[in-house]
Amino acid sequence: MTMNNICDIQSIAHQALELEMQTIAHLIPTLNDEFTNIVHLIGRNTGKVVVTGVGKSAIIGQKIVATLNSTGTTACFLHAADAIHGDLGIIEENDIVLCLSKSGQTPEIKIILNIIKAFGNKIIGMSAVKNSHLHTNSDFFIWTPIDREADQHNLAPTCSTIAQLAMGDALAISVSQLKGFQEKDFAKYHPGGMLGKSLHMEVAHLIHLHEKPAVQPHESIDQVILEMTAKRLGATAVIDHEDHIAGIITDGDLRRMLLDQPFQTTTTAKDIMTTDPITIAINSRAVAAIEKMQKHSITQLIVTNKNRYAGMIHLHDLLNEGFQIPPP
Known part of the structure; x- marks a missing residue:
């Protein structure tokens, strides 16, 4: 290839x-009072949202359903072709039906x-x-205008599906915020994968x-080195008799100590410890721990x-x- x-x-x-990109930008001026009314309609509705379409609109519809469900709005997908062969029974009394079609003439x-x-x-x-x-x-009605599709023949559903997808996201996010959907609610619906870990772990x-590396303030530097070596975390907590944190080593x-003075066996933990170390509560989220480590340029955290x-x-x-590791 040249x-x-x-x-x-x-x-x-x-x-x-x-x-x-231009297609999505052109959607913004279409947001009007009708869109607001739709958000309120879905937000106060007691039934589910049934999304239907055919072809590429059906695929986009399934993604909109997934987004609605994950943001606190119960939804399901109904293929329009299946609907006319018995599947209309999925629509219940209080359901709202969202129909997707590029032409509006499907x-x-x-x-x-x-x-x-x-x-x-x-x-x-x-x-x-419009007026389809x-x-x-x-x-x-939600209008998703496009100038043309992105392919050279103006045929392949590209800009039209991007418009549906983006407007579906806008709708789902607007409804979720109207309903007061919180991070804890989001976590409930996303227990798996890295997203689940970041929300649950x-x-x-x-x-x-x-193991818990720990020494007391009066213990010798020899004991400090033995404890750090045995527990293999590159650090040890310094604690009092009631397990309160006095510091960290x-x-x-240790390296700074050796640079500052010759090694002395009379040195104790309190002589070289860092007081007021960075700590984290045991019930904190794991993602908060890595953020704290990054912020303070450390690799261990006392819990x-x-x-x-x-x-x-x-x-x-x-x-x-x-x-x-999050970016600085």
Whole structure:
């Protein structure tokens, strides 16, 4: 492949992304009182949102359903072709139906619109074409205008599906905020993967990975070195008889000690410890721990439980769980 061909490919991709970006920008002026009314309609509704469409609109519809469900609005997908062959029974009395169609003239959508209206359910149409069959037969309408599709023949659903997807996201997010959807609610619906870990995993789930390195302030430097070596965390907490934190000693503290003075066996933990160390509560989220480590440029954190020493976690514990160091 020649460099010219590479440049042509990059130019085509650039143009496609520019067209899709412009499509989303053109959606913003369409947000009006009707959109606000739709958000309030869904937000106060006691039933679910049934999303329907065919072709690429059906695929986008399934993603909108997923976003609604994950942000606190119960939703399901109904393929318009299946709807006319018995699946209309999924629509219950208080459900709202969201119909997606680029042209607004999709034959399957035309067939089911009158049936759904006879059920008495509210219909929200979403189409790129005003005054289409879908527009005129919907109770509410979301306009997703496009200038053209992104491919050279103006045929492949690209800009039109991007518009549906973006407007579906805007709708779901608006409804979730109207309903007061909180982070704890989001966590309930996302227990798996890294997202689930970031929302659910606590420091308490990690401290069992290590023994608790600890010395008391009066203990000798020899004991400090033995404790740090045995527990292999590169640090040890310095605690009193009631497990209150007096300080921390790290590998760096030992190196600085040796640079400042000859090694002396009479040195005690309190002579080289760092007082007021950075700590984290045992019930804190694990993601908060890695953020705190990054902020303070440290690799260990003392864990406390009701202001008493509970253990220690290391940066590697979090990295091994798949967490990433956040940018500074």
